[in-house]
Amino acid sequence: MTTPTVESAAQEQEPGGVPRRRFIGYVLAGTTLAVAADLSLGESRALAAIPSGPQIADAYDLEDLQTDAALPTAQLISITITKKGIAEFEFPRAEVGQGIITSTTMIIAEELDLPMRRVKVTLAPARPELLLNQLTGGSNTTFSTYTPIRVAAAIARQQLLEAAAIEFGTTADRLVTVAGVVRDPLTGQSRSYGDLAVGAASQVVKAVEVALRPEKKFKVIGKPHSRLDAEDAVTGKKRFTTDLQVPGALPTMVCRAPQHQGTPKKLRNKAKILKMPGVTHVAQVPTGIAVRAKTFGQCIDAVRAMDVEWNAGPADGESDKTVLAKLRAAEFPLAVPATPLTQTVDVDVAFAFRSSAALETYSAIADVRADSAEIWAGLKVPILAQQNIAQMAGLQQDQVKVHVITSGGSFGHKLFSDHALEAATISKAMGVPVKLMWHRADEPRQGRLHPMATSRVRASILAGQVISFEQRHTSVVTDFSHGLGEILTSTADSLPTGLGGYGFSQSIFLLTQQLPYNFGVVTQLLNETDSNYRTGSMRNIYSPDVAVAAELAIDQIAEKLKVDPVQFRLDHLKDERVKKVLQTVAKKGRWGRKLPKGMAQGIAVHKEYKGCSAVLVEIDCRPQTVKRDLGPETVTGPRVTKAHIAIDPGLVINPRGLEAQMQGGFMDGLALTLTSSCHLRDGKFLEASWDNYFYTRQWNVPPEVKVHIVDSGSSTPGGAGEAAVGTTAAAVACAYARATGSIPEMFPINHDHISFKPKTFIPPIPQSPTNGLKTAR
């Protein structure tokens, strides 16, 4: 199909004099009504030169980049009305728990005037023709798809009205739609959408014009709605990749090297492994020795029995200390000199490696044959998986079918297709279908990591005014080979001025960082070093670490100037929306209330994803709390006892889903600052399970967590998935610094103390215990 030319959206006057934008979309040829819309229907933006004052991300950010990348092919986003009156939409995004199926169903139901139960949103398989428009990340989904999906739905409704008008012998403007039925109020005649779907179909593709439902008439958008899969989730019916039954796809696991990214030389006891109970196949692949068996338990036994000769990994001999030294050596200098007239505030903090793994480990089903391949996996960039698998298997891209399965979490982990490619490689090597599942121990040791980083801030103060604020962020290289790299390259020509001279990562950095304060000369720069690690972004790219360092510095400046931290922020924030979220948490969380010694409040703001958020916490660092003993395998430490989160995400689609995203983002930010990290020793990561990778647990959760949604009257939805992470990490860090009177050199704060005995490296995975009945309670 060729891409029709799209005219720019026209304006027309409504009877009340309010201009209403009209959009062009398409009625597709088909036996039943099918409509489509183009993603270029997003909000228009000025792409003029960026004045020197604002940072690049103020005018054009990562959201815009991803949205612009989606422009050329987006007419392929289409909605079909079936003869049963169901609106079907294959969504080219991945549902990983963030709730986009529910919110997208709401958007379609709203615009089409159809009950939500008659809207079926499913995940589209990899569609190579979509090019870059099939990447789920950067909290961009709703921002980039809101308008086009509405336009498609509005055209469907318009076509149904016109089909009914012909049947009733009247005109469409005399008819109304109510819950999936077109009615003529004068005659009482009515037809369901299902009855009209065939008559409304077109034999040719035609462009039509449509206006969208005015926001003040919204009945679905903006009202709380529970997740559509809530019942399936609580009854065990919800299917994840390893729950699928694909004929012949038996459980498969991989014996991996002790060192990060080590590779296999040779399996010395293959004959013995093949004789083990349940084992059907063994194969050496680039990432290790794969084994396929009747059960995963027998795979675990086989992996543990393997005698493998390993090659060292690229980080052989490296440890946290050596990586940190490399980062220090790579730090860009701070440019503003200290003078006798100025006061300076310096903050210098480091951040450990962290694992972005979800609770569902990397898993994928693959059936690779001589002339075709079929893959089932949770994938946020399925097209890239398809390309990589085709290349590996020597197939054409269209011979590889990639099914996108709802994931048990992602947090950035499933931007990569490591699992799908590995499963396909094993299936090809063994010549049989496989159901690959990573062992938990594989995840922190061989899976994607959020890179170690340092962040230095220097602020200069002259006569009580902040005249400069410099931030130098230095990070182990972040891998963007999941698709964002391709987006940036392909969009390079249309990027705003000011990015031309920067490299790829620096560009991403500048597209995501918006220090929202008036601090005179502001520079935030990134340098990267050391590409020995399998990295990725973890529910944010750079922002949480950058926000922690910046907000700690802001507290320090306020203290130096003897101004209350909230007042200081309010005095220097540029944006009214940011001020409003800050005022909201300060008021609701009772900022400034008296607390016992050893407890303190902390507060922070963050602006990104076309919106902004503020978090207020109270932390308890008193010895009796820090030393709470809750038994083996638990890490307690300082406890955040109260959290207030305010979010202004622009237009809110589903407040209930938004609240969930804020709570979840909070739990991540809490772990980043206080408890969760990976330790590198001689090229090996020590962590191997949840009893040593200390993600937030019930005993770390504040008894009081309140989310406040702040309405800024915006008509554009922003991003929610990552919004609360950086703000929380910063607020908790600020609270900790205020409670203890010192800023930690390293985050999370417990990183320097290893509280566990590392699990076995050879074999690389622990055996399952046998105490299940004894520990029943």
Add this chain to the structure above:
Amino acid sequence: MPKQTFILNGEKVTIDVEDDVRLLWVLRDLLGVTGPKYGCGINVCKACTSHINGKAFNPCATPVGDLKADDEVTTIEGLADTAPGPGLHPMQKAWIDRDVAQCGYCQPGQIMEAVALVRRLKKEGRALRDSDFDTIRNICRCGTYTRIREAIEQGAKNM
């Protein structure tokens, strides 16, 4: 190969499998009962939490040969049938009311643990306390913990 017999969600099952295979794999890989999830395989994440004779336990740490023929194993799929009346178990209803789940992967285990916790409280004849939440080891990587607390409070009232 040994025959393993036990009661699964109210029905007697018999299956040929070695004694040392952990029950989680018997359920998931051989019987196709996939409600209990894998998250660690070493009894720390609690995603596979199910019930044995009404108590919470972890199939990933239970060799199938340890089960007796009259042991009653209940997974999330069979939970609703353990409560009086038709429809879902009160704890499942509370989970839906509070819209707890995000990705949903850990939630079968969370619900089975919550039900066992409330049963323990009933046995002790006392009400739910804040400190009881500290005893829940189940991980939720989406961070739904606050809504889990609210749902347990609601579910406890209706159990």
